[in-house]
Amino acid sequence: MIDDLNWAIGGEAGHGIDSTGKIFAQALSRAGRHVFTSKVFASRIRGGYTSYKIRTALVPVQSVVDRMDVLVALTKRTVEENLSQLHDKSLIIYDGERTMMKDFEPPGNMTSLNVPLQRLAEEAGGAIMRNIVALGATCAATNFPISNLDESLEKQFSRKGSELVENNKKAALLGYNHIFENYNPSDFGYILECTDSTYVLLNGDEAIGMGAIAAGCRLYAGYPITPATAVMNYIKGRIEHFGGHVIQAEDELSAINMALGAARTGARAMTATSGPGIDLMTETFGLVSMTETPLVICNVMRAGPSTGMPTKQEQGDLNTMLYGGHSECERFILAPTTVAECFHKTVEAFNLAEKYNTPVYLAGDLSLAITEQTYSPDEFALESTKRERGLFLTETSELEPWLNTQGQFKPHADTEDGVSPRTLPGIEGGIHMVTGLEHDELGRRTEHPPTREKQVQKRKRKVETAIEQENFDYREFGSPDSDILVISWGSNEGAILEAMDQLEQKIRFLSFPYVFPRPDISEAIQNASMVFVIECNASGQFATLLEHDSLSRVTRILKYDGIRFSADEIAKELNSYLLPEEVVLK
Amino acid sequence: MSTGANFADFKSDKKPTWCPGCGDFGTMNGILKALSNTGASPENTFFVAGIGCSGKIGTYVRTYSIHGVHGRALPVGCGAKIANPNLEVMVAGGDGDGFSIGAAHFIHAVRRNVNMTYVVMDNRIYGLTKGQYSPTSGTDLKTKTSPSGTYMPPLDPLALALSSQGTFIAQAFSSDLKRLVEIVEAAINHNGFSFVNVFSPCVTYNKVDTYQYFREALVDVNDIGHDPTDHEAAKKLILDSETEYQGILYQNPNSVSYEESHGLDSPMWDLSENPPEDILNLLREFY
Ligand SMILES: Cc1ncc(C[n+]2csc(CCOP(=O)(O)OP(=O)(O)O)c2C)c(N)n1
Numbered sequence: 001m002i003d004d005l006n007w008a009i010g011g012e013a014g015h016g017i018d019s020t021g022k023i024f025a026q027a028l029s030r031a032g033r034h035v036f037t038s039k040v041f042a043s044r045i046r047g048g049y050t051s052y053k054i055r056t057a058l059v060p061v062q063s064v065v066d067r068m069d070v071l072v073a074l075t076k077r078t079v080e081e082n083l084s085q086l087h088d089k090s091l092i093i094y095d096g097e098r099t100m101m102k103d104f105e106p107p108g109n110m111t112s113l114n115v116p117l118q119r120l121a122e123e124a125g126g127a128i129m130r131n132i133v134a135l136g137a138t139c140a141a142t143n144f145p146i147s148n149l150d151e152s153l154e155k156q157f158s159r160k161g162s163e164l165v166e167n168n169k170k171a172a173l174l175g176y177n178h179i180f181e182n183y184n185p186s187d188f189g190y191i192l193e194c195t196d197s198t199y200v201l202l203n204g205d206e207a208i209g210m211g212a213i214a215a216g217c218r219l220y221a222g223y224p225i226t227p228a229t230a231v232m233n234y235i236k237g238r239i240e241h242f243g244g245h246v247i248q249a250e251d252e253l254s255a256i257n258m259a260l261g262a263a264r265t266g267a268r269a270m271t272a273t274s275g276p277g278i279d280l281m282t283e284t285f286g287l288v289s290m291t292e293t294p295l296v297i298c299n300v301m302r303a304g305p306s307t308g309m310p311t312k313q314e315q316g317d318l319n320t321m322l323y324g325g326h327s328e329c330e331r332f333i334l335a336p337t338t339v340a341e342c343f344h345k346t347v348e349a350f351n352l353a354e355k356y357n358t359p360v361y362l363a364g365d366l367s368l369a370i371t372e373q374t375y376s377p378d379e380f381a382l383e384s385t386k387r388e389r390g391l392f393l394t395e396t397s398e399l400e401p402w403l404n405t406q407g408q409f410k411p412h413a414d415t416e417d418g419v420s421p422r423t424l425p426g427i428e429g430g431i432h433m434v435t436g437l438e439h440d441e442l443g444r445r446t447e448h449p450p451t452r453e454k455q456v457q458k459r460k461r462k463v464e465t466a467i468e469q470e471n472f473d474y475r476e477f478g479s480p481d482s483d484i485l486v487i488s489w490g491s492n493e494g495a496i497l498e499a500m501d502q503l504e505q506k507i508r509f510l511s512f513p514y515v516f517p518r519p520d521i522s523e524a525i526q527n528a529s530m531v532f533v534i535e536c537n538a539s540g541q542f543a544t545l546l547e548h549d550s551l552s553r554v555t556r557i558l559k560y561d562g563i564r565f566s567a568d569e570i571a572k573e574l575n576s577y578l579l580p581e582e583v584v585l586k
Numbered sequence: 587m588s589t590g591a592n593f594a595d596f597k598s599d600k601k602p603t604w605c606p607g608c609g610d611f612g613t614m615n616g617i618l619k620a621l622s623n624t625g626a627s628p629e630n631t632f633f634v635a636g637i638g639c640s641g642k643i644g645t646y647v648r649t650y651s652i653h654g655v656h657g658r659a660l661p662v663g664c665g666a667k668i669a670n671p672n673l674e675v676m677v678a679g680g681d682g683d684g685f686s687i688g689a690a691h692f693i694h695a696v697r698r699n700v701n702m703t704y705v706v707m708d709n710r711i712y713g714l715t716k717g718q719y720s721p722t723s724g725t726d727l728k729t730k731t732s733p734s735g736t737y738m739p740p741l742d743p744l745a746l747a748l749s750s751q752g753t754f755i756a757q758a759f760s761s762d763l764k765r766l767v768e769i770v771e772a773a774i775n776h777n778g779f780s781f782v783n784v785f786s787p788c789v790t791y792n793k794v795d796t797y798q799y800f801r802e803a804l805v806d807v808n809d810i811g812h813d814p815t816d817h818e819a820a821k822k823l824i825l826d827s828e829t830e831y832q833g834i835l836y837q838n839p840n841s842v843s844y845e846e847s848h849g850l851d852s853p854m855w856d857l858s859e860n861p862p863e864d865i866l867n868l869l870r871e872f873y
């Protein structure tokens with residue numbers, strides 16, 4: 001079991017919950033502690049329950065757990081929302097002078113720390129800093145050196161002037177002192193130690209944005225949508241330094257077409273959206289595939305259908321990404337399994353797109369998007385990011401082997417491996433057209449049956465070539481010899497890894513970052529005594545795929561209530577199958 | 587400036603399959619003549635075609651070109667021009683493509699003012715789908731889907747462009763080649779988004795908006811001494827629903843293109859094998 005501490009601040013949307021949580025997460029990261037954060041947020045800007053939860057430990061943490069040790073409650077509802085996770089040793093920090101917390105009684109034997117957050121904030125220079133007072137109080141209650149918080153405050157506010165930084169530090173100190181003056185923190189039993197380790201702290205959307213810029217993405221076109229907006233927000237203001245540009249399009253139809261236009265000129269381009277936007281982009285996705293244009297389309301999934309639950313977790317778009325679009329068209333689907341993998345898979349998506357002149361879906365989800373996680377900086381070797389551009393011909397002299405007898409360039413040359421060359425406007429001798437209509441090697445419309453067949457086969461062959469040449473493998477964990485097989489795709493990896501510690505039996509866990517093409521594990525499925533597929537949707541879309549692959553049944557462990565799996569939930573679910581009944585009942 | 591490319595260099599060896607007499611022939615010739623007059627080269631031109639009879643133009647031109655999905659030609663052109671401002675970007679499509687399914691893109695392309703040219707081959711009908719009414723069809727136009735008229739006023743493309751703060755708004759006629767070429771040439775030379783609505787009669791499905799009709803109805807703004815830089819005067823002509831005009835109705839001489847205002851002046855396709863060293867600054871932010 002990991003020696004961890006779970007802290008959260010909760011209140012209403014508009015209370016600054018998010019930025020407060022981020023400041024504390026940053027302080028912990030700077031203190032050389034690992035951090036894994038999660039959020040509950042409402043799609044309203046004001047009102048509605050919101051919280052920011054941090055799990056911190058000296059070792060890497062990769063999941064949420066169902067336990068709350070220290071809770072900053074700005075509203076009574078915050079306590080109600082977390083009741084099942086609070087325990088006898090939990091601390092609740094609240095402001096008893098505020099009407100919304102008046103007459104608050106802590107449930108059970110918990111300790112409540114009454115801190116006049118508002119009054120102390122006003123003393124420090126403004127009521128707006130009351131959450132910072134709470135952070136100061138948190139440092140005292142958890143024996144965490146407040147200097148780390150000071151550093152984080154500097155990072156957060158230094159751009160807005162030194163006075164603001166000093167006021168915030170003062171607010172933190174007042175909260176810190178209040179605890180020591182009125183309570184005895186050593187009684188609480190919480191000690192947040194520091195280390196000399198250096199970590200970076202980032203979320204999945206930021207990792208995708210950083211990956212895109214490192215991969216050389218130059219044109220980002222997008223239309224705002226939760227939870228993909230943060231990708232655009234990250235890229236905007238940073239990509240320009242590397243010669244790129246962000247366009248906010250009038251809708252997703254436009255966004256993907258802008259990205260397509262840029263890609264046709266040879267630029268690396270991408271768009272990011274969520275389910276509703278993917279639906280709008282689908283027709284053009286077919287065009288991208290048909291014209292053999294390299295493009296990265298990021299789908300940061302959320303709960304649907306329709307507007308669904310915009311701020312809730314789901315992995316419900318697997319079928320849409322796999323089958324969406326009329327007729328059949330080539331694609332790759334990558335699904336990063338961790339925040340760090342969001343970076344790596346983004347880079348890979350750009351390379352695959354250009355090596356095979358094919359659109360690539362990069363499937364993130366809300367959980368990855370909003371999770372801030374610590375990593376060693378070595379995890380992101382930005383400077384050695386490789387841009388593999390495929391058969392990209394930028395000189396007239398390179399075109400020669402790809403011209404027909406009349407000297408016309410063949411953008412859809414019918415090659416053995418299915419991969420055709422790509423050139424760009426401006427290159428003499430490379431003039432050609434592309435169209436969404438079926439076409440010959442020159443890109444010209446045709447309905448000639450043998451040519452149609454040839455081009456369809458050629459496009460399919462590209463994927464076969466990719467399967468041969470690329471390493472579309474799963475990530476393997478646990479005991480390779482165990483005949484209990486647990487399988488998942490995308491963001492559930494961390495929770496499953498931590499759940500494994502809570503299982504009596506040894507299992508073999510295969511985590512899939514590749515949805516299509518994906519490794520063939522039919523044999524492993526057929527040979528296992530039990531196969532569990534864990535995913536966040538109601539029908540088990542990935543499970544169904546694996547059943548088709550292996551022609552055998554699997555057991556689905558599904559979640560579709562809008563909240564990610566916790567390690568505890570997965571352990572409980574698996575144990576309900578793996579342990580004898582009596583043990584489970586206990 | 588001339589690269590020596592002439593009109594014929596811009597034509598592919600594919601023979602158009604438009605109906606004999608279709609206005610699209612004249613409009614295409616006008617566009618290609620104008621391109622060659624401005625000194626553009628086929629290599630450096632990126633042609634984006636919509637879907638419709640008009641959209642077939644993408645096959646008949648000899649430039650780098652793309653024939654996309656119905657209604658989305660403008661965003662493709664916009665992305666291409668931003669990613670390579672050195673290209674001459676020409677977008678052409680039908681009235682249904684541009685003002686119905688793609689109407690939102692039209693409004694925002696006008697506002698965005700990316701330096702490219704948009705020619706709508708306006709026949710006031712859906713040609714390719716064999717004769718349904720289009721957004722520019724007259725109220726009384728009887729078509730397969732409006733057997734007794736559309737019961738809707740036609741959309742006014744010029745007024746839409748004006749209200750979206752267009753910087754170049756013009757109208758031409760496929761069979762007045764001389765004026766068509768002049769107007770499209772000016773459109774290409776304009777620094778910003780240039781919109782030219784070109785009446786291109788459909789001889790098969792529209793028996794009202796015919797060559798003869800336009801020949802008689804059109805009033806050339808040059809003949810009435812119109813100053814296209816005079817916004818007020820342009821507004822009067824554009825909002826005058828009694829008369830159909832030919833010519834440059836409005837041109838903002840101070841237009842600044844999107845690319846210029848964003849400092850975009852170089853192509854984006856070239857990449858080093860690894861990122862530049864200061865890419866590490868991205869990571870430093872997360873410490
Ligand atoms: C999404 C979609 N809907 C419908 C169509 C069918 N369609 C093709 S062209 C067209 C209308 C063409 O009218 P217009 O743009 O005026 O072009 P014209 O043929 O008159 O030149 C339609 C409805 C399509 N190709 N795609």
Ligand code: SF4
Pocket residue numbers: 603604605607608609610639640709713714787788789790791
């Ligand atoms: S149907 Fe009309 S628009 Fe289409 S080619 Fe024939 S004349 Fe031209």
Ligand SMILES: [Mg+2]
Pocket residue numbers: 638680681682707708709710711712713720
């Ligand atoms: Mg039409």
